[in-house]
Amino acid sequence: MKTLLKxxxxxxxxxxIGSLLVLMIVFTVLxxxxxxxxxxxxxxxxxxxxxxVAVGMTYxxxxxxxxxxxxxxxxxxxxxxxxxxxSGFPPVLAVFLGxxxxxCFGSLNGVLIARLQLQxxxxxxxxxxxxxxxxxxxxxxxxVRGFSSAYxxxxxxxxxxxxxxxxxxxxxxxxxxxxxRYFKFGQYLFAVGGNEEATRLxxxxxxxxxxxxxxxxxxCSALAAVIFLGRLGAADPQAGNGxxxxxxxxxxxxxxxxxxxxxxxxxxxxxxxxxxxxNNGLTLLNVQSxxxxxxxxxxxxxxxxxxxxxxx
Amino acid sequence: xxxxxxxxxxxxxxxxxxVQALDNVHFELKQGEIHxxxxxxxxxxxxxxxILSGAYTQDSGRILLGEEQVxxxxxxxxxxxxxxxxxxxxxxIPEISVAQNMFLGKELTxxxxxxxxxxxxxxxxxxxxxxxxxxxxxxxxxTLSTAQQQMVEIAKALLYDFTVLALDEPTASLTTxxxxxxxxxxxxxxxxxxxIIYISHRMDEIFExxxxxxxxRDGQYIDTVQVSDVDKGQLVQMxxxxxxxxxxxxxxxxxxxxxxxxxxxxxxxxxxxEHVSFSLRKGEILGLAGLVGAGRxxxxxAIFGADRIASGTIKLKGQTVAIRQPKDAINCxxxxxxxxxxxxxxxxxxxxxxxxxxxRLDRYISHFVINFKKMEQxxxxxxxxxxxxxEDNSLQTRQLSGxxxxxxxxxxxxxVEPDILILDEPTRGIDVNAKHEIYxxxxxxxxxxxSIILISSELTEVLKLSDRIIIMYEGKMTGEVDGRTTxxxxxxxxxxxx
Numbered sequence: 001m002k003t004l005l006k007x008x009x010x011x012x013x014x015x016x017i018g019s020l021l022v023l024m025i026v027f028t029v030l031x032x033x034x035x036x037x038x039x040x041x042x043x044x045x046x047x048x049x050x051x052x053v054a055v056g057m058t059y060x061x062x063x064x065x066x067x068x069x070x071x072x073x074x075x076x077x078x079x080x081x082x083x084x085x086x087s088g089f090p091p092v093l094a095v096f097l098g099x100x101x102x103x104c105f106g107s108l109n110g111v112l113i114a115r116l117q118l119q120x121x122x123x124x125x126x127x128x129x130x131x132x133x134x135x136x137x138x139x140x141x142x143x144v145r146g147f148s149s150a151y152x153x154x155x156x157x158x159x160x161x162x163x164x165x166x167x168x169x170x171x172x173x174x175x176x177x178x179x180x181r182y183f184k185f186g187q188y189l190f191a192v193g194g195n196e197e198a199t200r201l202x203x204x205x206x207x208x209x210x211x212x213x214x215x216x217x218x219x220c221s222a223l224a225a226v227i228f229l230g231r232l233g234a235a236d237p238q239a240g241n242g243x244x245x246x247x248x249x250x251x252x253x254x255x256x257x258x259x260x261x262x263x264x265x266x267x268x269x270x271x272x273x274x275x276x277x278x279n280n281g282l283t284l285l286n287v288q289s290x291x292x293x294x295x296x297x298x299x300x301x302x303x304x305x306x307x308x309x310x311x312x
Numbered sequence: 313x314x315x316x317x318x319x320x321x322x323x324x325x326x327x328x329x330x331v332q333a334l335d336n337v338h339f340e341l342k343q344g345e346i347h348x349x350x351x352x353x354x355x356x357x358x359x360x361x362x363i364l365s366g367a368y369t370q371d372s373g374r375i376l377l378g379e380e381q382v383x384x385x386x387x388x389x390x391x392x393x394x395x396x397x398x399x400x401x402x403x404x405i406p407e408i409s410v411a412q413n414m415f416l417g418k419e420l421t422x423x424x425x426x427x428x429x430x431x432x433x434x435x436x437x438x439x440x441x442x443x444x445x446x447x448x449x450x451x452x453x454x455t456l457s458t459a460q461q462q463m464v465e466i467a468k469a470l471l472y473d474f475t476v477l478a479l480d481e482p483t484a485s486l487t488t489x490x491x492x493x494x495x496x497x498x499x500x501x502x503x504x505x506x507x508i509i510y511i512s513h514r515m516d517e518i519f520e521x522x523x524x525x526x527x528x529r530d531g532q533y534i535d536t537v538q539v540s541d542v543d544k545g546q547l548v549q550m551x552x553x554x555x556x557x558x559x560x561x562x563x564x565x566x567x568x569x570x571x572x573x574x575x576x577x578x579x580x581x582x583x584x585x586e587h588v589s590f591s592l593r594k595g596e597i598l599g600l601a602g603l604v605g606a607g608r609x610x611x612x613x614a615i616f617g618a619d620r621i622a623s624g625t626i627k628l629k630g631q632t633v634a635i636r637q638p639k640d641a642i643n644c645x646x647x648x649x650x651x652x653x654x655x656x657x658x659x660x661x662x663x664x665x666x667x668x669x670x671x672r673l674d675r676y677i678s679h680f681v682i683n684f685k686k687m688e689q690x691x692x693x694x695x696x697x698x699x700x701x702x703e704d705n706s707l708q709t710r711q712l713s714g715x716x717x718x719x720x721x722x723x724x725x726x727x728v729e730p731d732i733l734i735l736d737e738p739t740r741g742i743d744v745n746a747k748h749e750i751y752x753x754x755x756x757x758x759x760x761x762x763s764i765i766l767i768s769s770e771l772t773e774v775l776k777l778s779d780r781i782i783i784m785y786e787g788k789m790t791g792e793v794d795g796r797t798t799x800x801x802x803x804x805x806x807x808x809x810x
Contacts, residue, residue: 190661200637202724204638
């Protein structure tokens with residue numbers, strides 16, 4: 001146990017789990033509406049979309065990259081799912097199509113970054129705008145509603161037990177966690193982020209790795225769209241604006257380093273929960289949303305400062 | 313030559329956590345002498361220089377400039393007292409001009425606080441001319457060769473009007489001709505009465521250049537000697553604490569006739585090397601000699617698939633193979649140990665286990681997931697074979713000394729069980745003892761039937777090991793000689809164009 005505590009990764013994780021607990025205790029003391037199973041499920045459900053996006057983002061950040069296009073990919077694949085369902089596609093098919101296209105949109109980022117050796121920030125800044133533009137064009141800028149009551153009913157069918165968004169997002173996160181820890185792909189992610197050239201010279205196809213990573217991030221965004229459509233019963237061309245920032249924040253709170261080579265899914269899950277708990281608790285306390293935005297900023301800064309000094 | 317002591321460092325100790333980096337060491341520097349500081353990696357040379365140049369503060373002991381005791385709070389304070397260090401890794405900003413680099417932090421300004429580029433360039437040119445540099449100070453720094461950039465560093469030091477100049481492995485990445493040029497400069501500085509502390513792993517340089525030599529070992533002061541009073545063997549023995557035996561790694565029997573690799577009329581992109589043809593036999597050590605920039609690294613990188621080939625073929629055991637990326641080469645049984653350990657050799661933040669395992673993760677997969685226990689055990693067997701210190705493979709590779717980092721890179725290469733191993737500058741910046749171990753390893757691998765291509769800027773190293781030597785000049789092959797019978801002069805003859 002002593003050596004476990006000395007391990008900076010473990011002590012860092014215990015640190016953020018501790019912060020989450022402190023946050024929960026504070027809200028439990030301040031309001032009696034906070035501590036209940038119902039509210040906890042509520043937090044998990046609200047965190048589900050950000051968790052999906054942040055899982056993909058964490059992978060990308062570990063390779064030393066960034067994906068600013070996640071919100072736009074979510075809006076575009078969500079819009080495509082809604083429009084295909086509206087035109088009579090079976091929901092299952094539409095969902096698979098949306099997920100596949102999401103992965104394609106992400107992979108395109110990866111191809112531009114890996115094959116043409118462009119900077120991830122600029123590539124995804126470009127596609128962020130381009131994908132958003134396509135979404136607005138095909139939807140004429142208007143939300144699509146009433147596309148499939150069967151789909152919406154199904155997505156809300158388990159709300160009385162454990163809402164489907166929670167199940168989906170947690171399955172995604174656990175798979176990502178498992179792959180990161182126990183699969184070749186996960187090991188290579190850290191290696192690419194730590195030293196891409198050395199990894200390539202070790203016989204690893206690093207450019208394929210990066211394409212797959214951005215593709216995965218696109219897939220995660222599309223899965224977020226699946227949840228979004230179910231919860232709102234509508235596809236909004238403006239959906240997902242600013243989601244990239246929440247996802248980066250969750251990854252960073254969870255210990256991912258924008259320099260690459262560092263990050264964890266457990267950290268990202270807790271990062272999402274900290275952000276959402278803060279939101280939820282402050283809302284229950286009737287604090288204006290302006291203050292919530294401010295509080296999130298402060299938390300990200302604190303996490304960054306702690307990271308800087310705990311790694312030294 | 314026998315001037316007064318201008319610098320004395322007495323009973324200097326420094327501890328980092330559990331490591332006693334320096335333990336009561338002494339050092340005395342006379343005016344107008346070139347004083348070598350030698351020792352293995354980890355002997356404390358760098359720590360010592362960092363204390364002298366103000367980057368660290370000693371735990372105990374004192375520094376005397378003449379009769380005055382001084383303490384340097386930071387490198388700037390040391391510079392102000394005329395002590396300047398030229399770093400092992402050059403610290404110039406690539407995108408700005410030479411003059412801007414030289415005046416960085418003490419720019420000359422005009423009336424309204426605007427920069428006086430003209431004045432800075434004029435003064436910088438004066439310093440560069442003193443060093444016989446052939447380039448003006450207005451050029452962008454990154455367009456210069458490594459040797460020229462080093463000249464800029466020294467010229468920058470001249471701006472400070474230094475009394476003590478510390479050079480930390482200045483020749484590590486220079487060509488023979490550039491080294492001659494550097495030596496001229498150093499000797500000229502000595503003639504002007506400057507004192508120079510010279511760190512190098514290359515014995516020949518110390519005997520050619522230095523007056524006295526101080527030896528450190530494991531943070532301890534061993535001795536200071538007149539260079540003319542000792543020979544190479546004695547000096548090495550002082551450094552490693554024992555006799556490291558024979559210096560010849562040749563095998564007695566002739567190499568087998570079986571050709572494993574055939575390079576045919578190979579040319580690289582952008583003409584970095586052209587029309588190169590050679591063959592490599594089973595169990596052979598083939599040396600690739602030439603000056604820096606002769607195209608040797610580019611050639612082997614292309615064979616390994618790290619860079620593209622413009623034309624030509626590679627035949628493996630008689631069959632033409634297409635190698636488009638390193639992965640293909642590894643599948644063909646070819647592995648490269650790259651030139652730059654830190655940038656290309658390993659992932660600094662990963663553990664030794666992860667780094668060594670990286671090249672062959674498939675090996676450790678059972679039931680679809682990585683079996684980390686299996687990986688640890690296998691890597692342990694490799695690192696033990698190579699005697700990596702410390703033995704704990706859960707350490708991050710960046711925490712190891714240079715020589716041990718190199719052993720980790722070698723272990724990673726051996727992990728793919730290559731038939732052909734290409735080593736590009738395998739002993740750069742590592743100490744005598746680790747060098748010796750790498751030489752023995754190369755010999756052993758060849759004896760086991762593996763074929764070796766060896767690149768080194770240290771000619772003696774190529775001569776000591778190679779069965780056959782190919783010499784390149786400006787991207788072309790200029791000669792091929794028998795490694796056992798050739799001489800340094802013969803190889804150099806081809807290396808400068810034949």
